[in-house]
Amino acid sequence: MSKRILNDLWQVGGDGLTDPADAAIYLMRFGDKAALVDAGCGHGHSRLKKHIAECIPSDVQLEYLLLTHSHFDHTGGAEAVRNEFGCRIVAHELDAVYLESGDSEVTAASWYGARFKPLIIDIKLRGEESTLAIGSGSVTAIHWPGHSPGSVVYTTQIDSQLVLFGQDVHGPIHPALLSDEKQYQASLKKLVALDADLLLEGHFGIFRTKEEVREFIQSFMK
Ligand SMILES: [Zn+2]
Ligand SMILES: [Zn+2]
Structure with missing residues (x-):
């Protein structure tokens, strides 16, 4: 079963939904177009497909898969x-x-006993910030390096709420992942300053008030 978070916003994958190894997968809809945030490790693909079909009718086009890192x-x-x-x-x-x-x-595929098959990226984000139009809405990607060199968060407005998709806010910071603690600390400040209403995390669930979002992000600051 998928989980509805707001009107037109769902969790469709993650531990307990698709596969224990999957980070959370979120789906948003803007009229006749939709976008997915992250894809999990792939072992739960048939469940993911089923959950997406529960949330959006087949004439709504899944236009983008937005990868956080x-x-x-x-x-x-x-x-x-x-x-x-x-x-x-x-x-x-x-x-x-x-x-x-x-x-x-x-x-980090080797951490999961897997080999990563080369994956062509259709749209490469550059610099600090980019906005993508999706149907009747839009999503902004914000570069927040630290956990990985090219980590991004995505933000959007749904039901008048500023939603922040921050999939590995918690880290970890590890040399094999080319993490950078100094960049991570500066990036956490950037996330707090967004003052989001909801944080959709990759492994720690959903934070539903500005205060909860701020406290969670600040708990990783040194
Ligand atoms: Zn990660
Ligand atoms: Zn992760």
Whole structure:
């Protein structure tokens, strides 16, 4: 079963929904178009497909798969999602390089006993911030390096709420992932300043008030 978070916003994947190894997968709809945030590791693809079908009718086009960063628990299922729905895959260029080369170390696939198959990124985000129009709405990608070089969060307005998709806000910071603690600390400040109403995390669930969002992000600040 998918989980409704707001009107036109759902959790469709993650531990307990698709596969224990999957980071959370979120789906949003803007009129006749929709976008997915992250794809899980791929083991739960048939469940993911079923959950998406529960949330959006078949005439709503899944236009984008928005990847938050390169790690396998978020990206291993990306090719299967593109093959299934014909969507375009979006990632920041600083992580795209490891996805496109199939780097099993930097994508952390080796931590899951997997090899990362090279994944072509259709739209490479560059610089600090980019906005993508999706149907009747839009999503803004904000570069927040630290956990990985090309980590991004996505923000959007749904039901007059500022929703923040921050998939690995908690880290970890690890040399094999090319993490950078100094960048991470500066990026956490950037996330707090967004003052989001909801935080949809990759592994820690959903934070539903500005205060909860701020406290969670600040708990990783030094
Ligand atoms: Zn990660
Ligand atoms: Zn993760």
